[in-house]
Amino acid sequence: PGGLGLLAGVAIAEALATLLPDGIGLHLKWPNDLVVAGRKLGGVLVEAGTRADGTKWAVAGIGVNLVTHPDDADRPATSFAALGLRPPAPDTLAEAILERLIAWSGRARVDGFGAIVAAWQRRAQPHGTAITVRLPAGPVSGRYAGLDTDGALLVSLEDGRTRRIIAGDVFAGG
Known part of the structure; x- marks a missing residue:
């Protein structure tokens, strides 16, 4: 399940990078948040389990704040609109995320989990934060x-x- 969260984080960050202006400073915060200027723009929630027949399952819920965002002092958030950006259409964003999820799932099968960890770290907050x-x-x-x-x-x-x-x-x- 944790691997799915990291994979989804990388995929979402890549999809958002195509929709955000250069220099916006999007990064990943462990294990599952997408952050801009210290504020949460989106995240991933992974649920997993095992069926009665022993088959394992996992599902990732993905959320990106397009027009509004929660107001929580403990976890400051933002949205495309709050950043002064025109939010993408939800179906456009979903398509971009799905495209990257499929690409990273294929890459993980070929190159292993290490490729996901390396890609995640390239998009993380700076070492020493x-x-x-x-x-x-x-x-x-x-x-x-x-x-x-x-x-x-x-x-x-x-x-x-x-x-x-x-x-x-x-x-x-x-």
């Missing part, structure tokens, strides 16, 4: 240090250690 990850046992603050080969978040801690995180809510700032 201060982040806080909310975990059930309490927050972890440090600096973004990339992704592990399986897509887990790597956080560089003040004491020089690197913490590997497989699930948590990431916020800008330390």
Whole structure:
């Protein structure tokens, strides 16, 4: 499921890049957010499970704020309209995203998951960005240090250690 989230994030970022002006500063925030100027423009929610016959399934829900956006101080958001941009037609955006999802699914089958992780990291916030990850046992603050080969978040801690995180809510700032 985490792999599908990263793959979808890359596909959506590529689709949006064709619709946004150069220099807008779109990047991916682990594990599943698309961010412009520190504000969430969209995201991916992956659900997965196993059927009674043992067959695994996964589905990705994709959302992009075109005309409006939620007003939440904890998770600042934006939209095409709030950025002063003309929003694309939903079907135009959906077509662009589906095209990139198909392309990345094929690439993953040929080149493996490492290609997705590498592409995701090229679109991520800069290494060294201060982040806080909310975990059930309490927050972890440090600096973004990339992704592990399986897509887990790597956080560089003040004491020089690197913490590997497989699930948590990431916020800008330390």
